[in-house]
Amino acid sequence: MARTARLITALALAVLLAHGLALEWLARQWQEPSVLRPLATPMFTRQIVPQAPPPAPAPISVPKPRKVQAQRSSNAINSVASSSLPADTTPTAPPPEPAAAPTDTAPPATSTIASATATVAATPDSSTTAASATATTTAWLDSWPADTRLSYQLGGQFRGELHGNAQVQWQREADSYQARVAIDIGWMVNMVMTSQGKVSPQGLQPRAYEEQVNGRRRSALLDERSVALGSGERVPRPDGVQDTASQFVELSHQFASGRAALEVGRTVSFWMARPGGVDLWTYDITEQVTLMTPRLGPVQAFHLKPRPLANPRGNITAEMWFAPSLQYLPVRIRIGLGNDAFVDLLVDRIEQR
Secondary structure (H helix, E strand, O other): OHHHHHHHHHHHHHHHHHHHHHHHHHHHHHOOOOOOOOOOOOOOOEEOOOOOOOOOOOOOOOOOOOOOOHHHHHHHHHHHHHHHOOOOOOOOOOOOOOOOOOOOOOOOOHHHHHHHHHHHHHOOOHHHHHHHHHHHHHHHHHOOOOOEEEEEEEEEEOOOEEEEEEEEEEEEEOOEEEEEEEEEOOOOOEEEEEEEEEEEOOEEEEEEEEEEEOOEEEEEEEOOOEEEOOOOOEEEOOOOOEEOOHHHHHHHHHHHHOOOOOOOOOEEEEEEEEOOEEEEEEEEEEEEEEEEEOOOEEEEEEEEEEOOOOOOOOOOEEEEEEEHHHOOEEEEEEEEEEOOEEEEEEEEEEEEO
8 A cells, every 4th residue: 555655656746747847848938039149158268356447548439431542543544644645646648649657756644644643652542541440440349358257246135145146248259249147046036138239439239138037038129220129119229228238348348448437426327228118327426435355355446326217117226336446347236126125246256368
């Protein structure tokens, strides 16, 4: 009898396990497909430590490349040369005598051609112009940080103390980028937010944003004129719009490049897109503080605090601390969850390629 009971119990557990696996498989099949283009994880070869920040450089502008005039100048030589040479006006003798050959020849147009050639020499050729444009493009692209991964110790409160880890990772391939934020609080929450898009002289231009919370995926797609929300609704794309993942890298570069001043009393504003909507966020730079980090020691950082939204879509907010001595990277992020619940990320180490 006891043996039969054990057999029935084992069969019941096997059936429950099979149902659980089947439901998990169905959930994966039914979830929204990813809008991202997978990028290989970069290899990080060094860790950075606090250093005295260099003076913020002047903003880099990319001039429009000049049109190449080499072909037009070549045509000008031919035109000038042909117009300088007189037409053939050989006289014909009256019959029955044969036609007389011309006795005078037109003077060579050497001086005219030489002048035109000098004009062409003064015009920059295509290779010089292309090299100059390439150097300028490389300059503003190289102003962005190398592939970087920030690892954080995670603490907080939500019906008790929270413990876990988090990462912010940035990588770039030519003028394409990916920014990824991952938060892991064990069995409670596993969240990944990813932004992909283009790097421009004006800043990051997100094209796809995706967030996964405990396996549930939502996304937003951005084109030149509009933002497609998770509901399928399209709204106009504001200038300079960012998303939840790209904002950390965009702000870091604004401060490092001098596009925005990291000073107490200043503010920074930008539109932020998420699957639920697009909102204008304004951050006040409220104070400069010393943060005690686990491995990097004391770090001076500026505290950015968001202003309340006029029409909030929820109770989640993010405060950020940027450190000039660590390449203006975000060394602390505090995510408010409402009702005194929060997640606090403090940088542990920073790796770069």
